[in-house]
Amino acid sequence: MAPSALDDVLRTQRARDFFLARQPILDRDQGIVAYELLFRSAAAGPANVTDNLAATASVIAHAAELGMENVIGASPGFLNVDAAVLMNDIVPFLPKEKVVLEILETVQVTDDLVARVAELAQAGYVFALDDVVANSENVQKLLSLVDIIKVDISGMKHGDLGALCAHFKTQNKKLLAEKVENVAQFQTCLDLGFDYFQGYYFAKPLVLTGRKLSPSQLTIMHLMGLLLSDAATADIERTIKRDASLGLSLLRLVNSAGIGLTQRIDTIGQALIVLGRRQLQRWLQILLYAEPGKRCNAAASPLLHLATTRGKLLELMAERIKPGNRNTVDIAFTIGIMSLMDALLGQSMNELLEQISVADEVREALLSRSGIYGDMLKLAECTEHVERSNCSQVAELLEKLHLSSDEFNALELTAFQWSESVSRSTG
Incomplete structure (x- = not known):
């Protein structure tokens, strides 16, 4: 041709x-x-x-x-x-x-x-x-x-x-x-x-009765809870300091080239100021999937790839649907990332949401795929499972979310690109 x-x-x-x-x-x-x-x-x-x-x-x-x-x-x-x-x-x-x-x-x-x-x-x-x-x-x-x-x-x-x-x-x-x-x-x-x-x-949750989370997972879950409940910065700093590996990871993150700082950050307190709560929450959500000690390399973890792609895709959809609404964008990202935590941690989503306080719209999207965030999540899941018959609802969901196929493809490609960059940075 x-x-x-x-x-x-x-x-x-x-x-x-x-x-x-x-x-x-x-x-x-x-x-x-x-x-x-x-x-x-x-x-x-x-x-x-x-x-x-x-x-x-x-x-x-x-x-x-x-x-x-x-x-x-x-x-x-x-x-x-x-x-x-x-x-x-x-x-x-x-x-x-x-x-x-x-x-x-x-x-x-x-x-x-x-x-x-x-x-x-x-x-x-x-x-x-x-x-x-x-x-x-x-x-x-x-x-x-x-x-x-x-x-x-x-x-x-x-x-x-x-x-x-x-x-x-x-x-x-x-x-x-x-x-x-x-x-x-x-x-x-x-x-x-x-x-x-x-x-x-x-990506299917295998619920294991009595399974215990690792110390790092427990710390990350606790920190996510502190952030969602708007806890004092001093409490967040103390929690991070109790986990040496988490503290070192945070310092590596803020001193990486991508942050763009001109001088080195050497303390957890400074790192928290530089990063800010919004980025700290996102970093923790991603780090949960990239926890060291897993059987496969973090950079090659399928759940890390899938979760970061979902999170970014939902964030991009929210930006397109409700431009300028930062809260909506953050909620969408959180739902995308959290939607695979049951598979990662071997607990039901109900059990996980009992450990972390989340807004009603987040809970409804994760448990019943309802509301606008639930529709976004369903659309992301459908395009991951293209061979499943129920995914014929892609066109219906696109119309409901006021997205054209061209727009959605562009968002999806950007999410793929971002997921690859995140996976490389956590490897």
Whole structure:
């Protein structure tokens, strides 16, 4: 496809209602190693894409608005491709060092297609086979040219899954389990030797009766409570001083290049004055997800990425819907960040909200997804789970919040960029 033809496709796509989503791909330590980039129609439902060439072109266009690295960070991006995309000159627009091309299960594997995949693989492109459920003839035709096999585990019997896994392992292929929706499924796939995992099992709260928070988590929760109740600065300072690691983290933060100070800050009291309560609260909310000692690196934590993206996205929506209203913006950010605390801490949201005093509108949004903040949170969740049928309400929510698809995509891309920068700073 010539550049002018690509421009025609992109102009057509901008006139339609679409939204971009990125789904994390995790390794065996549950650290993020890649993202799958998806582009779906908001008006017709999340999975209703009939023109994969147009959809892939749209992914390229929207990812390019901020730059691929700002959307997916240093990790590679997985993109769905069909025969129309593979046989077209659109592929060279994709940076081969940043993408993995997923060949859709619906592709008819012809000799011409095999030759094209071989040509692109020779040029340095990495391929995955998508939604594999059996060792089919199509799979066999492409097996020598692909590095990754994505296995759709939904509905598969344990014995069949184990046999399929063992077969591809003998072929030295990396295995990616997709549609992993709970911790039990993750553990099964881990035991079978899968290398990578895709699905939102990590964001589902696993409530553990009697679980105790770590000392740092308890301190952060206590500090958040003090801030929300407008406690005296002296009380906040004393609490931080009791946790040496927290105090050091605070001093590192205020002395970082991003703060822009000309002289070094050496005391907790000075740090609190420089940072201010609003930024202190945000820092604590983020730090809760980046607590040291977790199994995976903080910079690669999927919950940190998801929570910071949600927080920023809700903040940006609030700014757009109610410009100049700082209180609304702060509430929206807090709801986005707190919406995954149950998954992080292994407690029900009801239990968590008993420990922290929050406004009624925050409570209602977190517990029942009600009110304007609840609508914002539902919209963010829908675009994270684009394969779920209930996410056909994206268009309805956009209309309710008076946001166009173009506006929302721009906000989402900015939130992705901010989340990547936060993750790098906490790593």
